[in-house]
Amino acid sequence: MTTTQTTTPTSFDIRSSSLVAELRRDQCQCGNAKKAGRPFCLPCFRTLPASVQNGLYRRIGRGYERARQRAQDYFS
Numbered sequence: 001m002t003t004t005q006t007t008t009p010t011s012f013d014i015r016s017s018s019l020v021a022e023l024r025r026d027q028c029q030c031g032n033a034k035k036a037g038r039p040f041c042l043p044c045f046r047t048l049p050a051s052v053q054n055g056l057y058r059r060i061g062r063g064y065e066r067a068r069q070r071a072q073d074y075f076s
């Protein structure tokens, strides 16, 4: 790929289609099982600050993306 777009430091894909796919998975980014519809397993979720946790209860398009991005910063 020779596209010259600025990339984020992490490989995290913020597109909503990817976020939906992530929510549908039953495996957390850490490898643990998680509930479908949740972005993370409970241990991962609990490591996040409350402000990020609250954002993750938002819907995609209503602030979820930003919270998910911030969560990625904590895990990376």
Ligand SMILES: [Zn+2]
Binding pocket: 028, 029, 030, 031, 032, 040, 041, 042, 043, 044, 045
């Ligand atoms: Zn996890």
